[in-house]
Amino acid sequence: MxxxxxxxxxxxxxxxxxxxxxxxxYETLSYLPPLSDQQIAKQVQYILDQGYFPAIEFNExxxxxxxxxxxxxxxLFNAGSVQEVLQEVNECRNAYRDSYVRVVxxxxxxxxxxxxxxxxxxxxxxxxx
Numbered sequence: 639m640x641x642x643x644x645x646x647x648x649x650x651x652x653x654x655x656x657x658x659x660x661x662x663x664y665e666t667l668s669y670l671p672p673l674s675d676q677q678i679a680k681q682v683q684y685i686l687d688q689g690y691f692p693a694i695e696f697n698e699x700x701x702x703x704x705x706x707x708x709x710x711x712x713x714l715f716n717a718g719s720v721q722e723v724l725q726e727v728n729e730c731r732n733a734y735r736d737s738y739v740r741v742v743x744x745x746x747x748x749x750x751x752x753x754x755x756x757x758x759x760x761x762x763x764x765x766x767x
Contacts, residue, residue, distance in 0.1 A: 667755040678724070682720045682723045685743040689746075690743035690753070692744075693712075694711070694714075694727055694741055695707035695709050695710065695739070695740050695742055695754075696708055696710055696730055696734045696737040696739045697737055698737050700738045707740070711726065736760045737758075737760055739756070739757050740756045741754065
């Protein structure tokens with residue numbers, strides 16, 4: 639009887655459990671495939687539609703203990719279009735190719751960052767999250 643129960647509890651094979659490539663996951667959207675430019679634009683549009691202030695940050699590492707990233711310029715308080723934000727993203731990405739780049743949304747009512755996602759990883763040509 640014990641042998642019958644043990645047969646039910648066999649370990650699953652590694653191939654059935656592995657669904658993602660083995661790489662570090664950073665934030666919520668990093669569990670999705672890399673975002674296209676159009677998908678990034680939709681995320682930025684959401685930030686603007688919610689009345690949040692977009693900002694761009696970069697850092698050489700993305701360790702969980704690194705709470706403070708360097709801000710690229712000031713938050714884009716007067717950003718009126720997605721293209722303005724994406725232009726700043728591309729400037730930051732070109733200036734800091736060896737750094738992680740992320741877009742954040744600040745809520746001026748709550749006085750805090752309410753969302754962020756990594757848009758560029760160093761070492762990759764099209765890594766955008």
